[in-house]
Amino acid sequence: MLKIENLHVEVEGSPILKGIDLEIQAGEVHAIMGPNGSGKSTLAYVLAGREGYEVTKGRVTYKGQDLLEMSPEARAAEGVFLGFQYPVAIPGVSNVYFLKAALNALRKHRGEDPLDAIDFMKLSKEKAALVQLSDELTKRSVNEGFSGGEKKRNEIYQMAMLEPSLAVLDETDSGLDIDALKVIADGLNTLRSPERAMLVITHYQRLLDYIVPDVVHVLIDGQIVRTGDKDLAKRLEAEGYAEVRNAMQP
Amino acid sequence: MTQQPQTLLDSIPASFDTGPQWLRSVRKSAAEVLRERGLPDKKTEEWRFTSVRPLVATEFARADAEAPKLVSPAPKGVTVRSLRQVLEQEPARLEGRLALGESEHFAALNTALFTEGLWIHVAAGVVVEEPLQLIHEPPKTTEPGVSYPRVLVTVESGSEATLIETYPGENPGQLTNSVVEVELGRNAKLNHVRIHENPGLQVGRVEARQEADSSYRSVVLTLGGALLRFDVRALLQGQGAECRLDGAYLVDGNDHVDHHTVVEHQAPRCQSDQTYRGIASGRGTAVFDGVVFVHRGAQKTEAHQENRNLLLSDTATVHTKPHLEIDTDDVICSHGATVGSLDESQLFYLRTRGIPEELARAMLTYAFIEEVVDRVSHEPTRDRLREAVLARIPAGEAVRGAS
Ligand SMILES: Nc1ncnc2c1ncn2[C@@H]1O[C@H](COP(=O)(O)OP(=O)(O)OP(=O)(O)O)[C@@H](O)[C@H]1O
Ligand SMILES: [Mg+2]
Secondary structure, eight states: OEEEEEEEEEETTEEEEEEEEEEEOTTOEEEEEOOTTSSHHHHHHHHHTOTTEEEEEEEEEETTEEGGGSOHHHHHHTTEEEEOSSOOOEEEEEHHHHHHHHHHHHHHHTTOOOOOHHHHHHHHHHHHHHTTOOHHHHHSEETTTOOHHHHHHHHHHHHHHHOOSEEEEESTTTTOOHHHHHHHHHHHHHHOOTTOEEEEEOSOHHHHHHSOOSEEEEEETTEEEEEEOHHHHHHHHHHHHHHHHHHHOO | OOOOOBOTTTTSOSOOOSSOHHHHHHHHHHHHHHHHHOSOOTTOGGGTTOOOHHHHHOOBEEOOOSOOEESSOOOTTEEEEEHHHHHHHOGGGGTTTSOGGGOOHHHHHHHHHOOOOEEEEEOTTOBOOSOEEEEOOOOOOSSOEEEOOEEEEEEOTTOEEEEEEEEOOOOTTOEEEEEEEEEEOTTOEEEEEEEEOOSSEEEEEEEEEEOTTOEEEEEEEEEOOSEEEEEEEEEEOSTTOEEEEEEEEEEOTTOEEEEEEEEEEOSTTOEEEEEEEEEEOTTOEEEEEEEEEEOTTOTTEEEEEEEEEEEOSTTOEEEEEEEEEEOSSSEEEEEEEEEEOOOHHHHHHHHHTTOOHHHHHHHHHHHHHHHHHTTOOOHHHHHHHHHHHHHHSTTHHHHHHHO
């Protein structure tokens, strides 16, 4: 579904990603772990199409198309979703209102009729329940006055509404208490399907206990230095990045 | 009333021979100020960014429309009378109330020259639920014409009312120079919505004089204009009075709009709060100048002021200057101004959800001033304004379609 080849990315002239190779098939869950500043969010943003990230080498193919050529909204229309590490607040734009516009834009792209207000609200209730997001929060301005945990639940609520084929989830577990983590993990597990791929960025093994990944990558200083199965995450947790980094040096 | 077209200054008569004595003397002093200082020019501090040169030399026909009319009959407890009639029949009742004799420039011109207007009087202890709606139709001539609408609103003690004033029109050659005076008795409340839809020339001033514990809430919406200058002054004269002055303005094309606010904290424990938002696109120019004076003796004043502007094109201009002049201790004051473009991270967030860029921009642009539109509590008016604002922002159509 997604194929990243030798991806080099610079931000304001400094190289951040230095040759990433990664391939994800439909139905798979991949985890990316790595220390602060290693380039995890940069990768997520590049996949979603944020401006200011210059791809100097390499390419990204998604469902057979050149992903990097597409606008952010075109990627969304094709099923790419980014769960933000730091979701922005948008005062004056209500959550459900913008989601309805978003969902209907996606449906239009897929050649489906727009949802009317009643069907939309029904769907919204169902998906909000999945991550225990209150009615009040679905109606409030996007992320305005949301707690850290509420923002993350809102991301997953939006994902559930939009039903992407590829979800890139940037530290969806950070800032969550144990109960909230479980809620989100349960929500994500419900959304797991043979047609859907997930790229889960995290610092903690904890999340991966709930959402068991098929593949784990370790990203250090803009490069994937190790790829393994779920046990790699356990090893990282026990030994730390330094060990893994050293282990790779000759 | 028709006369030969004259320049604004030439239209001031040499002497005032009709009307009650007190009015003659108010008009006389207004005329003297005008003769002495003329109309504002570049050197006039309050008019630094707004040139009225096109108005100075133009010969305007005097083209007063009829007295403005309320859209529906006055409800119980509210008396609406023609100013001309009251001045003829019971002039003493208005003495000291049509007060702007000492003011400068355009307000002085109105004071010297107005011939007709309205006195809206809300009796003590009356709560008027339905808003009073006033539409100031401009004269229908195609010649450059000038009109001087004048309104006095008196809300007696303990009363409550809402006034919605609309200045419509399509003819850009007409000049409207309006003055609205508001008197609020003890504990009186007025919600005052003012909508500028006229694309032409407008100069206006509102002055609210507030007794103890009164509340004046003003929402001003300016939907463009070739040349518009609008001043709101709130005089907090009695203890515990409060005012809330909000506004939103949009400029596009070659629009030039200039909003000034003045809040005078003259008594202790008064509160003022101001939120003005502007959107500037095309080659439009928007000016905001707000000043809060906290006079000696006005202890425990609380005053806040904020002006934020969204600049949507490189060729649009915004000048903003909120400021405070504080002459006492024991006050809580804040002020701030920003001029910026749309937030890239908000835009990106919306787009990652599949919202097309154009719609995302329109959504964020509308959201920027929606807060001010939402302060209009009368629903039909709020809906109308929402439509009018959406019609004036790029791709605003799409926002309506998406909701
Ligand atoms: N806009 C920017 N301008 C300059 N440097 C940037 C910018 N964005 C990211 N960087 C730099 O790129 C590097 C990678 O940042 P990135 O946010 O991708 O890290 P991360 O792996 O997500 O870290 P964390 O675990 O803390 O979220 C950092 O050194 C960061 O300072
Ligand atoms: Mg990050």
